[in-house]
Amino acid sequence: MNMIQAITSALDVALSRDDTTVVLGEDVGYFGGVFKATEGLQKKYGKTRVFDTPINECGIVGVAVGMATYGLRPIPEIQFADYIYPGLDQLVSEAARLRYRSAGEYTAPITVRTPFGGGIFGGQTHSQSPEALFTHVAGLKTVIPSNPYDAKGLLIAAIEDNDPVIFFEPKRIYNGPFDGHYDRPVQPWSKFAESAVPGGHYTVPLGKARTVREGNDITILAYGTMVHVALGVIAESGIDAELIDLRTLVPLDMATIEASVKKTGRCVVVHEATKTGGFGAELSALVQEHCFHSLEAPVQRVTGWDTPYPHSLEWAYFPGPVRLTEALKRVMQD
Incomplete structure (x- = not known):
């Protein structure tokens, strides 16, 4: 599997194991996501568990917080990390504080998936790396995989975690490894990113x-x-x-x-x-x-x-x- 396939597999596993898990975001349903990370999931699990949202990042994250408080385990996708900022207040002021401000009565088991970084000629509004902003917020966890095996294992662990996780996906390596030089093909020694990915459930600990x-x-x-x-x-x-x-x-x-x-x-x-x-x-x-x-x-x-x-x-x-x-x-x- 490449990283996209590993992420799709992780979502498939999560949806199959827990009926409270839902996937939401812009174009994640019928279209399967702009990078095809959710391809086929709506057809398999239906429109109530994998569904499209308006182009409204604040609304996407806000709805996810409400779902989590209600008892669901939402996995919102922000199509590019550059567009996560309208939802920042919901993450900082609501999701990150929910466990503490409710004295543990409520949790926010939300996993926000979002592609980040450059490498696809996306320009200024599709290439940013804002991970440091989220590491500053007490109550949020920040995860960044570098290879398909870790991507699947870390994503499943994040989904099963009872606290909010920001899951940054480096889109430069979505479709396979490279040797560190952006202008030449993969070298055979780069086996780290080519490790086999199990088809079933496993986790990589956060x-x-x-x-x-x-x-x-x-x-x-x-x-x-x-x-x-x-x-x-x-x-x-x-x-x-x-x-x-x-x-x-x-x-x-x-x-x-x-x-x-x-x-x-x-x-x-x-x-x-x-x-x-x-x-x-x-x-x-x-x-x-x-x-x-x-x-x-x-x-x-x-x-x-x-x-x-x-x-x-x-x-x-x-x-x-x-x-x-x-x-x-x-x-x-x-």
Whole structure:
């Protein structure tokens, strides 16, 4: 399975196991979603469990909060993460606070699926990476898979979780892996993204990172598409780097990060979002707090530029192999 197929399979499993699970969003029904992640689900489960909504993100999330309070387990899709902002108040002020403000009487088992990031020439309004906004909100969980196996397992775990989860799907790798270079085909070593995906039910626990590659020279912290960029750089640079795929930003597996950085003594963080206020700043601070006496060099961040998303300069905006290689060499020289 590619990632789209794995996500469809996860939704199929969830719908088949729990009659309270419903899927809603723009074009998710008959059309099967703009990326075809919900294709065939309405035909299989009917229009009351997989249904289209108006183009109204505030309404989509608000209805999902009401459904969750009533006892359902909604999975709203926001067609692109760039359009999630009208629903932000419902997520921050309602979904994230529901368990606390009701003293545990109500929960908000909502999983908001949304494609994020660039790589499809979507321009300024179809390419943003707003994950850091949600990690700042107490009560929300933030999940970002990097491969089909994790995408299915993490999505099922998110759906079965009783708290609200924002599930960001890196659309650059929806249809298969790549080697970190945006202008050439997949290389055969990129097996990490080609692992078999079981057809039935399984979960990947939230809050547990994955060590993609063990190494001794430096720790690379990445998630989503940037895991593949890092894999490509490691394969070509000759640097014995340890690569950690965070998988979930909240809850964060700090134990795995700390153990890796204390072993290598060096750390580089890479993410696609803009640098200022990005999640890399939080990771850098945490590494400094937990691993200060083990660090041999300052933590480096490799990120998108602090500019509006540039349509015509998309590949220059991405933190690609050249910039990540330069950062690794700088840290190794310190």
